[in-house]
Amino acid sequence: MLLPNLSIDRIIIHQVYQRDQDGTKLPPLQSHEYTIFAHDAMQTFKTRIVNALGNESKAVQMEIVNQEPDYIPSIVDTIVDQNNDSFAISSHDIAKKLTDAQHSRSIPGGIIVVFDGMYGISQKKYLGIIKAEVHSGYEKEVNPATKEISLKFVEELLLTPGTRLYKTAGFFEKNGYNVPISGLNDKWIVMVSDYQISKAEGKAAAKYFYSDFLGCGYPQTSARTTKQFYESAKSFIASLEISSTQKIHLFNALTTYLKVETSSTISASEFAERYFNIDTQDLFTSHIEESGLPSTAFTKDIEHIESKLKLRKVQFQSKIKIIAPSDTFEELVTIQTMEGDPDESGTPVEWTNVIIKDRIIDQE
């Protein structure tokens, strides 16, 4: 999500608890006061939000599923226009919703931060929700006399940079929509950052947050976006000024990334960082962004490209083709460029040396 010029207006924090031993939910502890951060603390808080939801973050876009008044999307739609008194009360309703959604005893408690403000070039509204789990750590202490340091144990730490310890959701007002809206998806873009979403088989663990709590679901456009990513990455690799052999490796990598990897999300930066050098990484992420694809992660759905991913094809100028199942291509086919005989002008032409680690069983 592009989040330039993000400002934070109101922040209020409530406590949520783990269910007790009998599985009974404990009501959240309500705060009545807004949190006022000092300059540096506010800057760090903003950095956390940008890192969770901003450009090249791991956040994925979600779709609003539950439009009814009692669900979070409707509450968000109302709360952003409320005055401070009502906002404080409504934010507690959000905390109650989270408590309801945390139906398993395995889900830890923590705090819920509800905040709003403006973002973007045309300064639209947004509402953010962070659920942060409490963890422990150490604080540095300096002995004033000796200047030596020691560590003091801190049992309850919150909002440290490790993104595994908090989940973030952002409802961003769209820039330009027709009124009246036919549904909340017309007005709001929902971004959810939750490390469990991108993990293989992580959707189930993450479901309580994005679905039960936020009333959202995976976007129906994932298959189309995945296909666009595939096409855009292909054209990028093809345009690189590298040898055909190197391109073959990259096409193999792209196929593996989309077909074999168990992660349920795709991210241009993740792919780039794994397979390209630093300067090409920057060019790739810019290329993907310019193709109109999300600058964050997005949910993977290979439905539209499944058949393409099954086969790897290499085509030569003279219409010779090599077609192979992508599963075994890398293992059984070695393709290398080599220097061929000189052409009429005396310049050696490029030939290709192909080794197929198998024997021929049929030919026409």
Next chain:
Amino acid sequence: MNEAEFKEIWESDKPVYDAWGHYILKTVTEALEKRGKDLDVFLKVPAKCRLKDDKSLIDKAFYRDGKKYSDPYNEIEDKVGIRFIVLLIDDIHEIYKIIEDHEDWDFTTCKHFEEDRKRDPLLFTYQSVHCILRPNKDIVYEGINIHRSTPCEVQIRTLLQHAHAELTHDAIYKSKRAVQPKVHRTVAKSMALIETTDDFFRDVTNLLNYGPLEEHKILEKLNGIYSRNTEIESHTQKASIIIWDEFEQFIDEHLVDNIQAMLSEYAFLSETIKKRYNDSVLYQQSTVFFVYWMLKNRKRRLLEDWPLPRGILELLAGDLGINISDV
């Protein structure tokens, strides 16, 4: 005009010549400062305006061997003089250009070492630039009327040329005695050496100071953009130089246009810079635009090679809404 009349006119004209000299000195030094020169550094000897002393003026007008003036008072043009002494040949050109371009005077160049070299390529002798400046209309400076016929001689030379002149001026150029050929030869040898050294100085300075940043006038252009957008002057400091050094490969003729395009999209950045002016020195320098551009377009290279503490990048990335925690 006899000697007594000469003295009398000179005595009454002195304040006029002095005013004209001071006017030129002020005009040229102000122009240098406007170009960002620190005079204490740029001028290797403080520039002063000096009236010729009576004795040597009379001497020149009436007793000098070899040169007879028909109208000595008007023909002697160095009754007042200013000397600028700089480190490099290119610095001479800079002052010469200021004099050449100024509208308040007419000037003639009566000596220019580069012309001398062309005319007498085999000769190694006294090198300097001498110009004679006269007001192109009568002017009033500090209450004194300066007539348009008033000349002032401006000399411009490098420190090494000056050293040569100091050694030889009285001993040889003005000497009334015949000088030994060996002395001439040695002085000519030292001039050849000085000319060579001045060339080397220029080469070194060019190598040190001239790169793509200068070639494309990046800092000048960004400073302009910075002051237009924020209404604050940019202060280029060491931090900027370190950053440009590290990311020189991204400097090309399109860079400023690309940064401009980013700024027209993200117009709020100017306000952000003003708001954050005291959060980091980088916000006070126009190089901040380049770092924003890098964050948007070459984030990973920027983070990989960033030569300063990373905290500042987190601030800037936050302004743009870009996550840099995973890189």
